[in-house]
Amino acid sequence: MTDKFDRAPGAERTRPNPVGPGLSEQDPRTPKTSPFQQEPLRQPKTNPSVGQSCAGGDTKGSSQSHPGVHEKYSKLSISTPVAKSHTVDSSLVNSRLSPNAPEFYPSSYIYAGTTYEDEGQLYGQSNVSLADIVQDFLNHLNDSPASFESDIESFTVILNGWVNTEEALYELVELIYQQSTSVANFSYTGARLCNHLSHHVTMVLPSGNFRSILLERCQKEYEKRNEAVHGDESVRKKFHSFVLFLGELYLNLEIKGSGGHIVRADILLDGLQELLKALLSNPVDSNLICAVKLLKLTGSTLEDAWAAKKKSHMDDLIQRIKTSILDATSSRDVRNMLMNLVELRSSGWGRVQCAASYSEATPENDPNYFMNEPTFYTEEGVPFTAADPEYSEKYQEMLDQEDFFAAYFEENGTDAHGGNDGYFEDEEEMDPEMEEAFEKFCLESQKK
Incomplete structure (x- = not known):
């Protein structure tokens, strides 16, 4: 009786299909499975697209991809042989993934150490375009701006090829x-990149070089300034991005002047003046915010350049800004921004006009005299520093206490910032249970 008993879960629980008059097991009207019997799992109707990793990310052309990270290893699989004795799906044959790759990086992995020193062979392949190379590098700089100095030279060599x-x-x-004009916070990095390439791109056309073509491209947007400041929100937003990029370009673009000296481009100086006039000609909130930024x-660089030429353009702009403050159509926050800008300019853009030398510095002649002094708090929570005359005695008392505790920690083998060099070695009151709890606390603190 137990010979045919199947101990597998759910075994022998299917019900036979009823066979009645006119019905048989081969009849198409007969249900193929009973309510208690599962269908076998179906294969997915669609296959992963070519060029996608198993993490679901695009290995090429994605704005979040890092150049050379995915392609460096995935391209090893292009020539991977496929066994002829098995029928393999075409999408798997053309897959860019390979089990022979030395490392695998998911598409969401952020690899901060990417360099371009070993990308020459990859960029020499026929399926890579100039747009791919440049966009990969721009995305890389957007993710890791600090790698500009380390990667720009090798990228320039590849670019010149x-x-x-x-x-x-x-x-x-x-x-x-x-x-530089569409990605947030990339205008500074883009201006630095333009300055470098203007000196190191070797391709020169009869019509000009990299710098002249870049200025020609900026000229096209500059000529639309009067229409852009009166356009809709999307048009103004695009125009404001161009204005801020041009400001970064003026601060970073270096050209050789008379005598071989490095100077800024005066054409951009005149252009920024006209752009500010255009923004203030239509004093809506977005235009005023862009002018303030x-x-x-x-501001300080523009005023110095205009003052050297004995021009009062900054005074004219500030006067127009003061008029906009009185405009009732502006919001309160924007008016506060404009007032803060006027105060900033009246203080010399935050610069100390005549800083005293270190030997001659006193609290009376150097506003930064107490810059590096610590800040203490009273029992009521009121902060005070060395610049507060009413707390001079209390301040000196706090400094003496700091010196005392520093000397104490040094004598006991610890530092004043919580370091431990054997402070608990002489403690005999900590039993093993306390030591274990203390070590557990330290590990949890490190994880946090």
Whole structure:
């Protein structure tokens, strides 16, 4: 009786299909499975697209991808042989993933140490375009701005091997311009990149070099200034991004002046003046905010350059800003921004006009005399520093206490900032249970 008993879960629980008149097991009207019997799992109807990793990310062309990280290892699988004795799906044959790759990086992995020193072979392949190279590097700089100095030289060498036609040079300028004016907080890095390439891109056309083509591209947006400041919100937003990029470009773009000295481009100086006039001509909130940002960024430099030429353009702009403060159509926050800007300019843009030397510095002649002094608090929570005359005695008392505790910690083998060099070695009151709890506490603190 137990010979045919199956101990597998759910075994022998299917019910036979009823066979009645006119019905048989081969009849199409007969249910194929009973309510208690599961269908076998079906294969997915769609296969992963070519070029996608198993993490679901695109290995090429994604704005979050890092150049050389995924392609470096995935391209090893292009020539992977496939056994002819098995029928393999075409999408698997063309997959860019390979079990022979030395390492695997998911598409969401942020690899901060990417360099471009070993990318020459990959960029020499026929399926890689100039747009891929430039956009990968721009995305890399957007994710890791601090790698600019370490990667720019090797990238420039690769770039000079690609930019050898007029179309390539114009495409390079357009890619950098679009990234600098459309990606938030990239305008500074884009301006630095433009300055470097203006001196190191070897391709020169009869019509000009990298710098002249870049200025020509900026000229096109500059000519639309009067229409842009009166346009809708999306048009103004795009125009404001261009204005801030041009401000960064003025601060970072270096050209050789008379006598071989490095100077800033005067054409950008005149352009920024006209852009500020255009923004203030339509004093809506977004235009005024853009003008404030531009003047906070370049105000001191612009005023110095205009003062050297004995021009009062900054006075005219500040007067127009004061008029906008009285405009009832502006919001309260924007008016506060404008008033803060006027105060900033009246204080010399936050610069100390005549700083005393270190030997001559006193609290009376140097506003930064107490800059590096610590801040203490009274029992009521009121902060006080060495600059507060009413707390001079209390301040000195606190400093003496700091010196006392510093000497005490040094004698006992510890530092004043919580370091431990054998402080608990002489303690005999900690039993093993306390030591274990203390070690557990330290580990949890490190994890946090």
